[in-house]
Amino acid sequence: MKIKTLLLSCLIGASIVSHAVADVQTRQIRFGYGLNENSNQGRATKVFADEVSRLSDGKLRIRAFGGATLGSDIQMQQALLGGAQEMMVGSTATLVGIASEMAIWDTPFLFNSAEEADVILDGPVGQKVMDKLEEKGLIGLVYWENGFRNLTNSRRPVESLEDLDGIRLRVMQNNVFLDSFRNLGANAVPMAFSELFTALETKTVDGQENPFNTILSSKFYEVQEYLTVTNHVYSPWIVLVSKRFWDRLSATERDILLEAAKTARDFEREDTRKEAAMALAELQEKGMKVNELSLEEVERMRSRLVDVNQTIAQGVGQDLWDELQAALTELRSNQ
Template identity: 70%
Template sequence: MSIFRRTLIAATAAAALAAPFASFAQDIKPRMIRFGYGLNEQSNQGRAVKLFAQEVEKASGGKMKVRAIGAAALGSDVQMQQALIGGAQEMMVGSTATLVGITKEMAIWDTPFLFNNVQEADAVLDGPVGQKVMDKLQEKGLVGLVYWENGFRNLTNNKQPVAKLEDLNGIKLRVMQNNVFIDSFKTLGANAVPLPFSELFTALETKTVDGQENPYNTILSSKFYEVQKYLTVTNHVYSPWIVTVSKKWWDGLSKDEQKILMDAARKSRDFERQDTRAEAAKALADLKAKGMQVNELSPAEANRMREKLGAINASISANVGEGLWKDVQAEVAKVRAG
């Protein structure tokens, strides 16, 4: 055996001994974390869950293991939320919009045209009001860790290009299971059909619905271009994802373990937003190359849409509470003022 190899083996053995000693100082137990999500492994969601898993394993010296389970194999957003509350699953990431049945305040993020750009979204979501809304989950058995970017949502359908409001008339449009989304698209004249994301591709393929709305990234990673011809750039709402933990399980963790999860969640958030934005910047060209016909709304039509959707603001405010509505508006104004 060469000196080189012998040194290498000795060094590896020393490292293997050192690693557990290093983590003995911390209170970390072997843990298996089932982390469910709705999109597939090759999506921005899948990539960020993978990074989270790596960070947790690294920081815990391999004691805490994250089993990433995508493509809604553990159920839809709503089903996973219930599994977390009951303690049958440890973690998930999904749309804030699907949480409104548990925490009504989450609907504030569904306000059409609330944010003009991602910088505004980051500042408000990561600020005190974003935290306040997230903390509301705790009394319902969930712990929110961070918001990720799902992104600005755009409209696709298989009937006709949507160039003006009237083109939406009668289009059967899948929306998330959320009243603000149902009201928004009813107001615009579409036939809004609430369905879990996990059933969406099949619903489009079998023409149970004509269209849907999601960020470019999702239209691409979920291959909606295979079953949708027209894409209209509407950017009608910024959609956050939220990483949540079962409170039942979280409360049994040590402070060290909680810190490892929180730190990894923050790293995953920063990675995910960067990754999502880089992908979104190229996605429209990719979708065109896949054969989608893309159109933008004229400024006049975009304004009509905005005005129409403004009509549901009062009901959102009444639903989430006027105090929260005003707090969020004030935060947005503060960010805009720089």
Template identity: 40%
Template sequence: MNFRNPVRRALVAALGALTVLGASSLHAQEIKERNLRFAFSLAKEHPLGVGAQKFADAVAQKSGGKMKVTLFPNAVLGSDPQNLSAVRGGTLDFTSMATGLVASIDKRFMVFDLPFLFNDAKEAYAIADGPVGKGLLDDLSAHGVIGLGIWDLGFRNMTNSKRPITKAEDLQGLKIRVIASPIFIDLFTTLGANPVPMTFGEVYGALESKAIDGQDNPVAVIESAKFAEVQKYLSLTRHVYTGMPFMMSKKTWDSMSDAERNVIRAAAEEAKQEERKVTAAKEGQSVETLKKSMQVNEVSPAEVARLREKVQPVTDKFSKEVGDATFQQVSAELARLRTASK
């Protein structure tokens, strides 16, 4: 073809433009108008709520406004177990909750809940984003769930209305709300407390009525849930790290085109990074805010070491339930990370 001919050049340009338009039109056809629902137990102002909004915004932007995600915070559609059941059944599209609750369908998720396992969030992210986390998320498909990453709730600390927790003995006899996970029940039993399994939406009322003495959660949750109104003492124990798997209904996923799935995956990755960044920034701010209305104490390194030693039987027991392969994989990766950072 003689490209010096202006008519032919125009024809080639026109054909090229039609090809591009055809491809973009095809892409647009692959993305349908969808109204999707994302329910979770925490407040919209919590870092997880901020991450959820980032996800909704990214989905809208990447789909050209065709796919809309509506958020339902504060457990308005049901408790975490109810949301998980709804996602598995296809009546809810997205949810996020603690690994200890996801362990109800795959015990290996309990590996994240082993007490004093991680020294910092960087270690937790390495496990969550590495072969262990990816393998666990991929295997959720057998349970009707698509795993889209593990978000960050943070390290858990203790609040109560009776006394500061400065040593293990201070937990004796306290009625402490725990998530409905065997590892949390055993952990607080071992520490001499009386664990009370309870959904998150019930906690404020139970603290207010003195049905329970205290609870454990990361400081951003304690702040956003307004627990300072009904709790006097906050003790910074950082005893368990809590990851928050972000999950989608496999039924919804299976109904989507590749283009729609690409939108979801890309938006989920952006939201995870944003949520983690907000969580890290919020932790220090929340402690300072809570100091204005609560008595806050650090637990000394020596007492943390005692706590760690006291709960070692819990780690030994549940590492077996998690499975030797998963536990050894996590232990080996943490050892590698710690050696590399020295």
């Protein structure tokens, strides 16, 4: 009897799986990202592609394009809006022009740790911000981790607030980043990531700010001498789908993409954090001169950014800002 019951359960389960896969059409999905194939972004994209294939019984195929071959984040976002590209992963900071609420993640010194960021991004506040994209023509699935951002430059060590004076610093095409570094005394220059290495090499700009992993995978150590550990911004990536494409998918196909994105997210965060520690050590081995800002200097920088935070609150909406601050306060009180 037990054997018959088990066999019947297996047959029912197989029928459900078969029915689910029957709701999946054979599709090729173009998925773009900015870093190279051997980066944390590239490795997570492969996990995503493999998981999509597994869950769809090979019917959904992710065709990955790394190294910004489909364009910058902004160019890919426009391609998704127009339906010319299906999916991408990129920085939340470059989405501010589409959904102003995304600027909340650019708040300087917002999170005290990566674990704190996980709780907020995967919780109600993170979902509320992501949901703002749908009315603009994009679907957000999950947040991946780019990591805490740190400064590099080719001119001098940045050990104090004054050391930023006059440094031509590439930042993303994002007003919060521009205003923040201008308030700190740098000459902030907006520029697409795909143009950055050449700009550093030719001294068009003196420096840039990115997580350790990106600094290493992009070989910025070849054109930058100094690295300052500031952890000034926690930088998330977001996996996006064109709404035009999303609307053509069955519920099963949507579930497959979302489940695979979550699996890849968990892999990517763990991979990124392990790599960050190794990346910093390797950057030192490759000759970069590393220093860490003192707590006093961090507080001096924070004091210069109060107006920026007020502007962010106004831009994203005071209610959303207050909800985020309340969530952080509750989270920290339970630690």
